[in-house]
Amino acid sequence: AQSVSQHNHHVILSEAASLELGCNYSYGGTVNLFWYVQYPGQHLQLLLKYFSGDPLVKGIKGFEAEFIKSKFSFNLRKPSVQWSDTAEYFCAVNALSGGGADGLTFGKGTHLIIQP
Amino acid sequence: ETGVTQSPTHLIKTRGQQVTLRCSSQSGHNTVSWYQQALGQGPQFIFQYYREEENGRGNFPPRFSGLQFPNYSSELNVNALELDDSALYLCASSQGLGDYGYTFGSGTRLTVV
Numbered sequence: 001a002q003s004v005s006q007h008n009h010h011v012i013l014s015e016a017a018s019l020e021l022g023c024n025y026s027y028g029g030t031v032n033l034f035w036y037v038q039y040p041g042q043h044l045q046l047l048l049k050y051f052s053g054d055p056l057v058k059g060i061k062g063f064e065a066e067f068i069k070s071k072f073s074f075n076l077r078k079p080s081v082q083w084s085d086t087a088e089y090f091c092a093v094n095a096l097s098g099g100g101a102d103g104l105t106f107g108k109g110t111h112l113i114i115q116p
Numbered sequence: 117e118t119g120v121t122q123s124p125t126h127l128i129k130t131r132g133q134q135v136t137l138r139c140s141s142q143s144g145h146n147t148v149s150w151y152q153q154a155l156g157q158g159p160q161f162i163f164q165y166y167r168e169e170e171n172g173r174g175n176f177p178p179r180f181s182g183l184q185f186p187n188y189s190s191e192l193n194v195n196a197l198e199l200d201d202s203a204l205y206l207c208a209s210s211q212g213l214g215d216y217g218y219t220f221g222s223g224t225r226l227t228v229v
Contacts, residue, residue: 004158034217034218036220042222043206043220043221043222043223044159044206044220045220046217046218046219049217090158092158102161102172102174103149103151103161103163103164103172103174104149104151104159104161104208104218105161106151106158106159106160107158108156108157108158109156109157109158
């Protein structure tokens with residue numbers, strides 16, 4: 001079974017700082033990769049996804065992520081964060097060998113706080 | 117297009133009771149999956165329905181069961197509730213088996229006392 005590890009559980013940054021959140025997964029086969037964001041009191045929203053092709057994917061609100069297959073990593077980045085980026089961020093994996101029947105496997109999340 | 121809607125938003129049940137949670141999938145989506153999110157944790161996959169049949173299940177006991185209806189809406193049923201079942205239950209829909217990504221609802225907050 002696949003698993004997802006998010007290295008930072010809590011991150012505090014100042015506005016305009018650069019952001020990188022780490023995500024590693026363990027699964028030997030083909031995967032789809034996702035980053036979701038959960039703003040306070042709101043539902044999970046898709047930030048970006050990787051299915052195939054260019055390993056550098058761009059998402060909403062200036063976020064991007066790079067898939068490095070050799071490192072089983074899918075780190076999330078943003079060059080300059082804003083106070084409104086304060087939220088919980090989840091990395092998730094969908095293993096394709098089971099025909100997608102395993103659903104999404106999530107990491108434990110990273111709580112990001114941006115200080116004005 | 118309408119998103120994923122879940123009902124009720126909050127629920128309080130007593131240990132040993134049974135509960136049914138409901139989910140309406142996003143228009144055009146034929147796959148529904150359910151997740152349990154405990155406080156401070158990431159969502160955990162319970163099971164998935166594709167075209168009215170369960171086609172994937174996570175590590176949850178049989179007292180967690182579900183249904184998907186012809187209009188692709190879904191129910192999650194939990195029997196013999198335990199205190200540890202207290203969590204946010206999330207429904208997600210997708211077009212096919214996740215190849216196009218998943219859209220999540222706002223969840224049902226279940227408290228078992």
